[in-house]
Amino acid sequence: MSLVIGEISYTNILPFFYHLDRDALKEKQCHFVPQVPSQLNEGMAAGRIDIGGISSFAYAANASAYTLLPNLSVTSYGKVNSIFLFSKVPMQEINGKNIALTSSSASSVHLLKIILQHFYSFENKYTTMEPDLLAMLQANDACMLIGDDAIRSKRELPDGMYAYDLGQLWYEQTGLPMTYAVFAVRNQAIAEQTELVGTVYHSFLKSKQLSESREYQPMVADIVKTHGGEKLFWDEYFNQLCNDFGAAEQKGLLYFYSLAYKMGFLPESITELNVWDSVSVQAKACQ
Numbered sequence: 001m002s003l004v005i006g007e008i009s010y011t012n013i014l015p016f017f018y019h020l021d022r023d024a025l026k027e028k029q030c031h032f033v034p035q036v037p038s039q040l041n042e043g044m045a046a047g048r049i050d051i052g053g054i055s056s057f058a059y060a061a062n063a064s065a066y067t068l069l070p071n072l073s074v075t076s077y078g079k080v081n082s083i084f085l086f087s088k089v090p091m092q093e094i095n096g097k098n099i100a101l102t103s104s105s106a107s108s109v110h111l112l113k114i115i116l117q118h119f120y121s122f123e124n125k126y127t128t129m130e131p132d133l134l135a136m137l138q139a140n141d142a143c144m145l146i147g148d149d150a151i152r153s154k155r156e157l158p159d160g161m162y163a164y165d166l167g168q169l170w171y172e173q174t175g176l177p178m179t180y181a182v183f184a185v186r187n188q189a190i191a192e193q194t195e196l197v198g199t200v201y202h203s204f205l206k207s208k209q210l211s212e213s214r215e216y217q218p219m220v221a222d223i224v225k226t227h228g229g230e231k232l233f234w235d236e237y238f239n240q241l242c243n244d245f246g247a248a249e250q251k252g253l254l255y256f257y258s259l260a261y262k263m264g265f266l267p268e269s270i271t272e273l274n275v276w277d278s279v280s281v282q283a284k285a286c287q
């Protein structure tokens with residue numbers, strides 16, 4: 001028995017991974033696969049990855065095969081600080097412009113289209129590209145980046161460019177939180193390895209709880225060394241993100257899904273989330 005764990009290769013997922021006892025999990029035949037969200041989404045859909053963080057949009061696209069893990073997500077109530085539309089022109093002039101989208105995202109690309117098309121009635125031409133601000137802006141008027149690519153680009157943004165935070169734009173329109181990443185598990189893995197799934201789940205939960213109770217220290221000190229930026233920025237970043245996945249976050253996500261369905265991005269409407277009843281599993285965290 002073994003489980004392949006998807007690990008989003010952006011700092012925003014670290015609270016769930018920083019305090020994991022990786023050696024103990026590896027002894028239980030767990031393997032970690034660090035990739036950007038779009039690759040993890042694909043890996044889980046193909047059955048190469050069993051459990052871990054994926055784009056919230058990818059859950060909706062495969063809802064019948066997956067179960068969501070409660071109390072784990074990457075969500076923001078307003079500003080997310082790492083998902084931006086960078087533009088050469090102000091928002092009121094973006095209608096009709098060419099926009100490049102990062103190839104690493106599934107949730108945020110649809111979120112951007114929902115905001116621009118549904119809420120602002122804009123019509124734009126979209127191209128998908130590798131995440132690279134300057135290359136994206138060569139033939140486009142604006143580009144959308146997520147994760148560490150967005151954080152870095154915001155820090156080094158050329159003068160005169162505009163940056164719009166998608167979490168903030170969504171919140172202005174809906175008053176709801178937006179969940180970008182969920183933790184999902186393939187139903188097959190639950191059926192075949194319930195206890196190990198329980199162990200991995202409780203390990204994520206414990207890492208998140210330790211991250212929060214220690215106010216993201218010393219995790220942030222490590223991030224400053226590896227990713228640069230100011231300690232204050234990272235402290236605020238993690239404090240502003242919400243890592244829960246309860247009734248309020250689920251309500252925001254269902255509204256996102258309803259708009260994605262209405263606009264033809266999802267083949268089926270998702271009116272309910274299949275969230276794992278972890279209370280029934282007696283497994284302990286590996287830590």
Ligand SMILES: C=C(O[C@@H]1C=C(C(=O)O)C=C[C@H]1O)C(=O)O
Pocket residue numbers: 008010012013037038054055056074080082083104105106107108109146147148150180181
């Ligand atoms: C908050 C973020 O959420 C990310 C956005 C995702 C997406 O757009 O598909 C997927 C996973 C999250 O890591 C971010 O990367 O900045």
